[in-house]
Amino acid sequence: MPMFQPTTSTTSWPFTLRQAISADAPLIAAMHAQSWASAYRGILPDDFLDREMSAEREAHWNKRFEELAAGAGEVLIAIQDDRPIGFVCLAAPDDNGSVLVDNLHALPGAKGTGLGTAMLTIAAQWARDRGAASMHLFVLEPNVAAIGFYESRGWRLAGRENDTMGGIDIIALRYVLPIG
Known part of the structure; x- marks a missing residue:
């Protein structure tokens, strides 16, 4: 499988990234579910989690990989000691020249290790390589830890959107980061 090689980083990370393929959909779904079960406890209904x-995540990722195969973006899996520890899903630049960081997840045991920051750095490189001038993402309003993580790395609140997850109405906050 192709390995993603950062070209602008001077940092050596204790993990490698590889491009995900459609056969990785169950792995991505499992990591996504594990991350949500940890991060969204108390935010989304326990029954849903x-x-x-x-x-639901498996169905989502099976469909998402079909879209990605058609050129909608890419998923990169972080591997450490031959085991997956996180992933980032990036959408191709939109009409405004912004890349959506569709998902960024470090497994609970990898949180606090710098993995999320490193994946954001690589995401910015990926976006610049595709001519993007900015990146954007969505964070659930009650997810104070994620908001703090992004804001401490320069992301700025740009809007609020009504959404539904796990059968409940929620507010998703749109954050942006100029990268150009």
Whole structure:
């Protein structure tokens, strides 16, 4: 499988990144579910997190990989000691020249290790390589830890959107980061 090689980094990270392929959909879905179960406990309903989320994430990623194969973007999996520890999903630049960081997840055991920051650095390189001038992402309003993480790395609140997740109405905050 192709390995993603950062070209602008002077930092040596204790993990490698590889491009995900459609056969990785179950792995990505499992990591996504594990991350949500940890990060969204108390934000989304327990019943959804405990019973419905795994199947919902698997269906989501099977469909998402079809879109990615058609050129909608790319998923990079972080590997450390031959095991996956996180992933980032990036959408091709939109009409405004912004790349959506569709998902950024470090497994609970990898949080606090610098993995998220490193994946954001690589995401910015990926976006610049595709001519993007900015990146954007969405954070659930009650996810104070994620908001702090992004704001401490220069991301700025740019809007609020109504959404539904796990059968409840929520507010998703749109954050942006200029990279050009």
